[in-house]
Amino acid sequence: MAKCDQGYMCEVCGDEVEDITDSDLYLRYIIGEMEARYLMTAPERHLRCNPVLAQFIVDPEFEPVIVEGPFDKKLMPAEEIAAREELTTRGWRRLQEVRGLGLAISDYPLFREGNPVE
Numbered sequence: 716m717a718k719c720d721q722g723y724m725c726e727v728c729g730d731e732v733e734d735i736t737d738s739d740l741y742l743r744y745i746i747g748e749m750e751a752r753y754l755m756t757a758p759e760r761h762l763r764c765n766p767v768l769a770q771f772i773v774d775p776e777f778e779p780v781i782v783e784g785p786f787d788k789k790l791m792p793a794e795e796i797a798a799r800e801e802l803t804t805r806g807w808r809r810l811q812e813v814r815g816l817g818l819a820i821s822d823y824p825l826f827r828e829g830n831p832v833e
C-alpha cells in the first residue's frame with residue numbers, strides 16, 4: 716500500500732492514529748504547545764503513547780494514565796499539577812468535539828496569540 720493511502724502512524728507503537736480524538740499531536744496544538752505549521756511534519760502519537768502529557772487528562776471518559784519515574788506529575792508542585800490538569804483536560808474535551816463542530820483547523824486551539832478564543 717502506498718504511504719499516502721495510510722493515516723498517520725504513531726512513532727511510539729507503530730500503529731495508525733485512526734482518529735483525531737486520539738491524537739497527541741492535535742491535543743498539543745489545541746493547548747498551544749505546538750504551532751500549526753508543524754502539524755503536517757511533526758511525528759504523530761496516540762494520546763496514551765505520550766503518557767507524560769496524557770497523565771494530565773482528568774475526565775471520567777478518559778482512563779487515567781500513570782507515569783512512573785522522574786516525569787510523574789505527583790513530583791510537581793500542587794499548583795502546577797492543577798494548572799496543567801486544567802489546561803490539558805480542557806484541551807482534551809475540545810479535541811473530542813472539534814470535528815463535530817465543523818471548525819477549521821486554525822480554530823481548534825483554545826488560545827490565539829495568548830488570548831482565550833472564547
Ligand SMILES: [Zn+2]
Binds near residue numbers: 725728
Ligand atoms: Zn501509539
